[in-house]
Amino acid sequence: MENVVLKIENLSHRYSVQWAIKDINFEIPGKGIFGLLGSNGAGKSTIMNIMCGVLRPTEGNVWIKGISMTENAVKAKRYIGFLPQNPPVQMELTVNEYLSYCAGLRDIPRKEVQKAVDKVMERCAISHFKKRVIRNLSGGYRQRVGIAQAIIHNPDFVVLDEPTNGLDPNQILEIRRLVKEIAEERTVMLSTHILSEVQALCDDIRMIEQGRVVFAGTVDEFDNYLAPNSAIAILMAMPTRNELLKLPGVIKVEELGGPRYRLFFDRSTDAMEQIVETCVNRGWRLTEINIEKSSLNEVFAELSKK
Numbered sequence: 001m002e003n004v005v006l007k008i009e010n011l012s013h014r015y016s017v018q019w020a021i022k023d024i025n026f027e028i029p030g031k032g033i034f035g036l037l038g039s040n041g042a043g044k045s046t047i048m049n050i051m052c053g054v055l056r057p058t059e060g061n062v063w064i065k066g067i068s069m070t071e072n073a074v075k076a077k078r079y080i081g082f083l084p085q086n087p088p089v090q091m092e093l094t095v096n097e098y099l100s101y102c103a104g105l106r107d108i109p110r111k112e113v114q115k116a117v118d119k120v121m122e123r124c125a126i127s128h129f130k131k132r133v134i135r136n137l138s139g140g141y142r143q144r145v146g147i148a149q150a151i152i153h154n155p156d157f158v159v160l161d162e163p164t165n166g167l168d169p170n171q172i173l174e175i176r177r178l179v180k181e182i183a184e185e186r187t188v189m190l191s192t193h194i195l196s197e198v199q200a201l202c203d204d205i206r207m208i209e210q211g212r213v214v215f216a217g218t219v220d221e222f223d224n225y226l227a228p229n230s231a232i233a234i235l236m237a238m239p240t241r242n243e244l245l246k247l248p249g250v251i252k253v254e255e256l257g258g259p260r261y262r263l264f265f266d267r268s269t270d271a272m273e274q275i276v277e278t279c280v281n282r283g284w285r286l287t288e289i290n291i292e293k294s295s296l297n298e299v300f301a302e303l304s305k306k
């Protein structure tokens, strides 16, 4: 089990009466970027706070590289770096002072602190701001400092709770690039409610809704989760809308101009084959038909209803 970076078993938590998360189970076997996806209030931060030993679960257990977070938190935490949703930066300290303080908290021997700080500042491209007070940094650079404190002790596993939240588009791209670089050397888990973030960064996803896992798999599997339910057809004979509505399984027709039509069909049937066959039989001169894939947003919306 030491090779398994993270194992979560039967994890449940309630802050008061209602369960915030219920019976969560999953494992992260090795390197890569893992996404914890879910809408606001789904339970992502609760899971991450428990994983990182900031919150004690009501039920269940978490192991980091085989070490139980509930029984041996100090040892388990050595393998983890955590950027919580509100980065724990000290606004009045300079970047160098703050990271030196974090290095101390992480038990880095005093004479090695400056070397570790210099290395992590270089890694996160903040060396030129080492003497700048954190309050005077932009949101993107403050986030870099937050990421720097999470990796200063060179952990195997880095947990980032909504790392691009509140950043402008350029800062988002820069932080994503940094996250990718960090993941070259270690396992990264990040939470987000932004689908494009998952697509841009993650290899594997767990989607949480109302405290439960509603999807586990790769981004491609997520993308293919819903069977297609529309196709664009080019019918040179230009049949009428009413004629097309009589096609087997077709429930809606959009006329896109000239011979182009969007046909919506019932997901539960294998309507496509029958549509093609009928179009050909009726002599509508079907020259092209392309199935439209469901967008990630549709998948997200569908899974959120689960």
Ligand SMILES: Nc1ncnc2c1ncn2[C@@H]1O[C@H](COP(=O)(O)OP(=O)(O)OP(=O)(O)O)[C@@H](O)[C@H]1O
Residues within 6 Å of the ligand: 015, 016, 020, 038, 039, 040, 041, 042, 043, 044, 045, 046, 047, 085, 193
């Ligand atoms: N300290 C707390 N006390 C009481 N309830 C809480 C507390 N923290 C979170 N909750 C509740 O637990 C549920 C899960 O919240 P959590 O913050 O884990 O979700 P999230 O997916 O991280 O959402 P967001 O993206 O909005 O941060 C929500 O219903 C939330 O209101």
